[in-house]
Amino acid sequence: MASKDLDSTDRLEQLREGEHHGPDSGIKRWLFTTNHKDIGTLYLVFSLLMFFIGGAMAMVIRAELFQPGLQLVEPDFFNQMTTMHALVMIFGAVMPAFVGLANWMIPLMIGAPDMALPRLNNWSFWILPFAFTLLLSTLFLPGGAPAAGWTMYPPLVLQTGNAFPFMIFAIHLMGASSIMGSINIIVTILNLRAPGMTLLKMPLFVWSWLITAYLLIAVMPVLAGAVTMLLTDHYFNTSFFRAAGGGDPVMFQHIFWFFGHPEVYIMILPAFGIISHVIPTFARKPLFGYAAMVYATASIAFLSFIVWSHHMFTVGMPLAGNLFFMFATMLIAVPTGVKVFNWVATMWRGAMTFETPMLFALAFLFLFTIGGFSGLMLAIVPADFQYHDTYFVVAHFHYVLVPGAIFGIMAGVYYWMPKWTGNMYNETLGKLHFWLSAIFVNVLFFPQHFLGLAGMPRRIADYATQFADFNMVSSVGAFAFGASQLIFLYLIYDCVRGGRKATAKVWDRPTGLEWSVPSPAPYHTFETPPDVTYVDTAHGSHGAYH
Amino acid sequence: MSAAGFMGRALSTAGLWLGFASAASAAWELNMPVGVTEITRETYQLHMLILGVCVVIGIIVFGAMIYSIFAHRKSRGRDASQFTHSTKVEVIWTTIPFAILVAMAIPSAGTLIRIEDTRASDIDILVTGYQWKWHYDYQDEGVAFFSNLARPSNVARRLRSGVDPFTVDNYLLDVDQPLVVPAGKKVRLHLTSSDVLHAWWVPELSGKRDAIPGFINEIWFQTDQIGTYRGQCAELCGRDHAFMPIVVEVVSEENYASWLDERREAPARAAARAGGVEDAAPQQWTLETLMAKGEETYMATCVACHQADGQGIPPMFPSLVDSAVVKGGVGEHIDVVLNGRPGTAMQAFGPQLGDAELAAVVTYVRNAWGLDSGDVIVPDDIAAARAGEAETAVAGRTDVGRASARHAPAE
Amino acid sequence: MAHAHHGYYVPHGSRWPFIGSIGLFAIMFGASLWLADLAPGQWLLLAGVVILLVMLVGWFGTVIGESERGIYNQQVDRSFRLAMMWFIFSEVMFFAAFFGALFYARQLALPWLGGQGTEFFTGLMLWEGFEPAWPSDGPGALGGEYGIMSAWGLPALNTAILLSSGVTVTIAHHALQTDKRAVLTVFLAATFVLGFLFVGLQAYEYLHAFRELNLNLGTGIYGSTFFMLTGFHGMHVTLGAIMLVVIWARCLKGHFTPNHHFAFEAVAWYWHFVDVVWLGLFIFVYWL
Ligand code: HEA
Ligand code: HEA
Ligand code: CUA
Ligand SMILES: [Cu+2]
Numbered sequence A: 001m002a003s004k005d006l007d008s009t010d011r012l013e014q015l016r017e018g019e020h021h022g023p024d025s026g027i028k029r030w031l032f033t034t035n036h037k038d039i040g041t042l043y044l045v046f047s048l049l050m051f052f053i054g055g056a057m058a059m060v061i062r063a064e065l066f067q068p069g070l071q072l073v074e075p076d077f078f079n080q081m082t083t084m085h086a087l088v089m090i091f092g093a094v095m096p097a098f099v100g101l102a103n104w105m106i107p108l109m110i111g112a113p114d115m116a117l118p119r120l121n122n123w124s125f126w127i128l129p130f131a132f133t134l135l136l137s138t139l140f141l142p143g144g145a146p147a148a149g150w151t152m153y154p155p156l157v158l159q160t161g162n163a164f165p166f167m168i169f170a171i172h173l174m175g176a177s178s179i180m181g182s183i184n185i186i187v188t189i190l191n192l193r194a195p196g197m198t199l200l201k202m203p204l205f206v207w208s209w210l211i212t213a214y215l216l217i218a219v220m221p222v223l224a225g226a227v228t229m230l231l232t233d234h235y236f237n238t239s240f241f242r243a244a245g246g247g248d249p250v251m252f253q254h255i256f257w258f259f260g261h262p263e264v265y266i267m268i269l270p271a272f273g274i275i276s277h278v279i280p281t282f283a284r285k286p287l288f289g290y291a292a293m294v295y296a297t298a299s300i301a302f303l304s305f306i307v308w309s310h311h312m313f314t315v316g317m318p319l320a321g322n323l324f325f326m327f328a329t330m331l332i333a334v335p336t337g338v339k340v341f342n343w344v345a346t347m348w349r350g351a352m353t354f355e356t357p358m359l360f361a362l363a364f365l366f367l368f369t370i371g372g373f374s375g376l377m378l379a380i381v382p383a384d385f386q387y388h389d390t391y392f393v394v395a396h397f398h399y400v401l402v403p404g405a406i407f408g409i410m411a412g413v414y415y416w417m418p419k420w421t422g423n424m425y426n427e428t429l430g431k432l433h434f435w436l437s438a439i440f441v442n443v444l445f446f447p448q449h450f451l452g453l454a455g456m457p458r459r460i461a462d463y464a465t466q467f468a469d470f471n472m473v474s475s476v477g478a479f480a481f482g483a484s485q486l487i488f489l490y491l492i493y494d495c496v497r498g499g500r501k502a503t504a505k506v507w508d509r510p511t512g513l514e515w516s517v518p519s520p521a522p523y524h525t526f527e528t529p530p531d532v533t534y535v536d537t538a539h540g541s542h543g544a545y546h
Numbered sequence B: 001m002s003a004a005g006f007m008g009r010a011l012s013t014a015g016l017w018l019g020f021a022s023a024a025s026a027a028w029e030l031n032m033p034v035g036v037t038e039i040t041r042e043t044y045q046l047h048m049l050i051l052g053v054c055v056v057i058g059i060i061v062f063g064a065m066i067y068s069i070f071a072h073r074k075s076r077g078r079d080a081s082q083f084t085h086s087t088k089v090e091v092i093w094t095t096i097p098f099a100i101l102v103a104m105a106i107p108s109a110g111t112l113i114r115i116e117d118t119r120a121s122d123i124d125i126l127v128t129g130y131q132w133k134w135h136y137d138y139q140d141e142g143v144a145f146f147s148n149l150a151r152p153s154n155v156a157r158r159l160r161s162g163v164d165p166f167t168v169d170n171y172l173l174d175v176d177q178p179l180v181v182p183a184g185k186k187v188r189l190h191l192t193s194s195d196v197l198h199a200w201w202v203p204e205l206s207g208k209r210d211a212i213p214g215f216i217n218e219i220w221f222q223t224d225q226i227g228t229y230r231g232q233c234a235e236l237c238g239r240d241h242a243f244m245p246i247v248v249e250v251v252s253e254e255n256y257a258s259w260l261d262e263r264r265e266a267p268a269r270a271a272a273r274a275g276g277v278e279d280a281a282p283q284q285w286t287l288e289t290l291m292a293k294g295e296e297t298y299m300a301t302c303v304a305c306h307q308a309d310g311q312g313i314p315p316m317f318p319s320l321v322d323s324a325v326v327k328g329g330v331g332e333h334i335d336v337v338l339n340g341r342p343g344t345a346m347q348a349f350g351p352q353l354g355d356a357e358l359a360a361v362v363t364y365v366r367n368a369w370g371l372d373s374g375d376v377i378v379p380d381d382i383a384a385a386r387a388g389e390a391e392t393a394v395a396g397r398t399d400v401g402r403a404s405a406r407h408a409p410a411e
Numbered sequence C: 001m002a003h004a005h006h007g008y009y010v011p012h013g014s015r016w017p018f019i020g021s022i023g024l025f026a027i028m029f030g031a032s033l034w035l036a037d038l039a040p041g042q043w044l045l046l047a048g049v050v051i052l053l054v055m056l057v058g059w060f061g062t063v064i065g066e067s068e069r070g071i072y073n074q075q076v077d078r079s080f081r082l083a084m085m086w087f088i089f090s091e092v093m094f095f096a097a098f099f100g101a102l103f104y105a106r107q108l109a110l111p112w113l114g115g116q117g118t119e120f121f122t123g124l125m126l127w128e129g130f131e132p133a134w135p136s137d138g139p140g141a142l143g144g145e146y147g148i149m150s151a152w153g154l155p156a157l158n159t160a161i162l163l164s165s166g167v168t169v170t171i172a173h174h175a176l177q178t179d180k181r182a183v184l185t186v187f188l189a190a191t192f193v194l195g196f197l198f199v200g201l202q203a204y205e206y207l208h209a210f211r212e213l214n215l216n217l218g219t220g221i222y223g224s225t226f227f228m229l230t231g232f233h234g235m236h237v238t239l240g241a242i243m244l245v246v247i248w249a250r251c252l253k254g255h256f257t258p259n260h261h262f263a264f265e266a267v268a269w270y271w272h273f274v275d276v277v278w279l280g281l282f283i284f285v286y287w288l
Helices: A008-019 A026-031 A035-062 A074-111 A116-141 A164-192 A203-237 A249-267 A269-283 A290-304 A320-329 A333-347 A354-380 A381-387 A391-421 A427-453 A465-497 B005-013 B020-022 B036-070 B089-117 B151-156 B253-264 B265-275 B287-306 B330-339 B354-365 B381-394 B400-407 C018-036 C042-068 C072-115 C117-126 C154-177 C181-213 C220-252 C264-286
Strands: B123-130 B133-138 B145-146 B179-182 B187-193 B196-198 B209-211 B216-222 B226-233 B245-251
Touching: A008 A203, A026 A035, A026 C018, A035 A074, A035 A465, A074 A116, A074 A164, A074 A203, A116 A164, A116 C018, A164 A203, A164 C018, A164 C072, A203 A249, A203 A269, A203 A290, A203 B179, A203 C072, A203 C220, A249 A269, A249 A290, A249 C072, A269 A290, A269 A333, A269 A354, A290 A333, A290 B005, A320 A333, A320 A354, A320 A381, A320 B089, A333 A354, A333 B020, A333 B089, A333 B330, A354 A381, A354 A427, A354 B036, A354 B123, A381 A427, A381 B036, A381 B089, A391 A465, A427 A465, A465 B005, B020 B196, B036 B089, B145 B253, B179 B253, B187 B196, B187 B209, B187 C117, B196 B381, B209 B216, B245 B253, B245 C018, B287 B354, B287 C072, B330 B354, B330 B381, B354 B381, C018 C042, C042 C264, C072 C117, C072 C220, C072 C264, C154 C181, C154 C220, C154 C264, C181 C220, C220 C264
Parallel strands: B123 B187, B179 B245
Antiparallel strands: B123 B133, B133 B145, B187 B216, B196 B209, B226 B245
């Protein structure tokens, strides 16, 4: 069937003709698509669904913790909720959201016709719904879902019932999806940039994703290895994590956190990228210290490989180990600080307006920094002996994850939604969503610092009475925060359906290739790459042509 | 409240901790307890120091942001400057935080080194975590016992128990038998576990340390302050992780000595504490008395896993009602309860319960929930089973923690 | 670069990835049902494998067809190369997890269990009398008496086999570049024959381990690391050898030109990768 005699360029033209037809109709468009915009949309919708499922689980947690005593669920089910909440939020909500944004925006930002490997792109996405079917189906099995925490520490996790292989294989699938997605992103960035876009002219979202994808490829296989060892310890009689056989339960923790710590930066670096676009746009001022931002991101990524044991200060490592990991962890505050300072300097003497994306970006800046501060406190080993496994840790990571990663995603969604849909979203609703979220996220998580310091351990379904007051406050905050997200849902629906038409530029004076195509972005963009040799693509806002 | 504690509160309310936190009253505990040992005091100071550093940096950074948000807005008619970088400030805000961190690292390392110095202990206790209780074994005193969640809490904490936790003293933070130690002595705990990970933590005495099956971790404390100190298991260990509290009573040396004597008096007494009627003559045991006692033991010991109706939570915790073992021969049944199933949550109850209790609980399980086998197991049966096993046992069972820690992870 | 961009081939939809997802799901779901003893999931697993194979044939068939029709320009070729390199990097990290476990167990866990270093009391109170030495089935002596797999028998032979297969594939590559098709096919065939020979000997070695040495996955940490590392490596060699067969068949059909043969190179890289992993295995699992 290979028609070698046919002139290959003719063939190519013929094939390319097909492309201009736009999307297929009906369900086939979504199942079989290789278009980066379609796939980006799929990722984003999937992530929103998962955010609500994971959030519903969090609501169960907060409802049970509303007051002391067990009112709603058995402790075992509570543990299942905690475990699944985390797995769903991390692997289902945050990571796919970032990949979705990458799919939509990276080709637009670097002037590429699509992702480098479009079929693989489809596969990366379509593995995910199946992986989560596998994981979520455990809720309906006899014995219920995994309940050993998202960290899956043995030996406890080996007591998991029927859910055990489902959890392991779901993680294998998620890992495969992430690795393929990351390979695609790296290759796209390295190979498909528009002529003239040198590495140090890449927009920061692209930079942050390049580094994130590298982290992903480096650590997801390690997680796969770790859970594979769990599987064989459970079913095939190996002794990796069994002292009697010469193994060590703590070894799992080392391998897990070698993945786990870079993983937490995987969940924040793309948000850093988004913020680096939003702030310049609404400050109408070029990003301050572009090169420093790039180097800082790279340093964070590098350091993230040598700090993992700060999650395990209490396992009884030798003194030298604890000291090393304490120092290395503290160091991360330096490059992260550089980023924070640069964002503030970008705002400095700008001409700011406060549309919803900017509001989320500013809340990110405040609240992520608070989360970072508590992170630094956790790094101090003697203090961590007190903080560890208490609600202080829960408060820390929700500050960096919810007003950090999630607000970062929200900022990005508001910022680019007009480009995707061609319509402006409802600004009033957007602001309402922001203010309710920003207020209640603090009501929800701030008291958890106090709970942790006062001695409330995490992962407990019931607690001593002296923790009652702050838990109630936190739960009220949780319900209000959760309910506020329904506004977001409606707003998206509303914006997709219609609204004031967006211009190509959407905002006042943004720079970047994504603003040079019409809104909504046509199904195929940059089939002929633009030449950006004389265009500023790095600073996210106009000015500074040099 | 100590001066440091007050400072902490003022600082935390004033600085970083914005908003409603200022409504705090005494019941709304805001800060870490200072604790009663040298180490916890040092830790507290470190905590306040790093918090202070963060608050100060926060004030500077957030101050700049807030100022900029108000001053540099478009609605004020501003035109944006277009500067893009300044190597000078980049260097400054890289080096200053670095210097601050170095300054923080030094005292932290000092405290850590002192914490890790476990040498020269006065008292050594082997602490073994079980799902879900603690076992304490005083190394040189021949005293060993389990410490369970206290009865009132254990009743109140059941789902929809109808008991208001606020009416229970020290809800979830009370045990049947606390760890008793003398004031002024360096107490060193050797932590291990018989099943999954646990963590031993009493905030006012020390930081936490994990109890890991097959390994021993050390932790120590030393305090002059007599009193009762409470804490909890701090590492997720399954279903009842929230329900394995720790209570330490620090007593004067004399009281400690007399407490030891009392505990040592008769090892039989230790078993009798649980048994109660241990020395009653065998002929006194009837199905009724065994059932009554068995139910009591079952509700205290087995119910967490196998549930009040004996249905368990399959597949993790098997139903006893449908169990072939329960319906099968008495010998195997006793064996399972006595020795547990290594590698599963079913632990060996032989070392934990007295003969009477074991006999009663086995009788109970075989006759409750409509099973009505009519089997009557008396304490002598248990004693016989123990004796038979002692001949074949490899490891001596004088040391509970040692024996079970060695066996638990095996197979 | 401006010209390279023109004509970057972007396919318009494909059903293969979705079918592949269904296949993977069937495999994983089937395996889970089976392992958890909930249902006879092995049949679903099998169905999944079939679906996955169909998908692989279909997907690769499409790509090969497109490649042979000359639709892929140099830039597409570069994408493939980069992707393959990063994929191999991910594989390296996968093995790193198991090597990490091996080193951790040998250098840290076992000495600690023997009471060395900071774990004095672990040895004293829990595992009295345990003398750590490699290989070990742990202080609980799990799995009973066992024999040690010596490095200088079959493993050494296997090393030689795998190393020579690395040479033959390189010769084949040079032949391809200089358009000596006969040499190409012969040496490529030699490569996968050596590959399958390796797998066969490895299988024989396993039988020897099970039957004569009483060495299996249950033999403490030694058995665990030994079989996990060699097992995953063996699976990779098998996969690599199958890919070599595919490439060989394509060579017979006249595919590839001296300067356009990404698939060949990808497989060759992969082959070198399993080769290098084997060297690591030989040194740290068998020898030292
Ligand atoms: C997005 C995710 C994210 C991010 C970005 C971070 C960022 C950091 N984290 Fe966090 N962390 C988590 C997610 C994250 N973490 C999660 C999920 C867990 C719990 C996992 C579990 O157990 O389930 C965790 C747990 C965790 C622990 C273990 C606690 C315990 O279990 O006992 C520690 C300990 O060191 C830690 C430290 C840090 C540090 C030092 C940073 C630093 O990167 C922060 C750096 C930022 C700043 C410091 C603020 C800005 C800087 C300046 C303004 C400059 C000047 C500042 C100074 C010099 C002070 N984290
Ligand atoms: C990105 C990750 C992420 C995100 C976004 C969140 C979001 C939230 N998390 Fe979670 N969380 C984790 C990651 C995350 N978490 C991790 C890693 C753990 C550790 C797990 C472990 O210990 O193993 C954890 C653990 C954790 C705990 C501790 C549990 C324990 O220790 O037992 C709690 C308790 O309050 C909590 C609460 C919440 C809440 C209230 C939200 C909210 O922000 C959620 C808000 C969203 C919604 C509510 C959904 C939208 C709305 C609806 C569904 C409508 C219906 C709602 C109403 C009518 C009210 N989380
Ligand atoms: Cu024991 Cu938690
Ligand atoms: Cu970390």
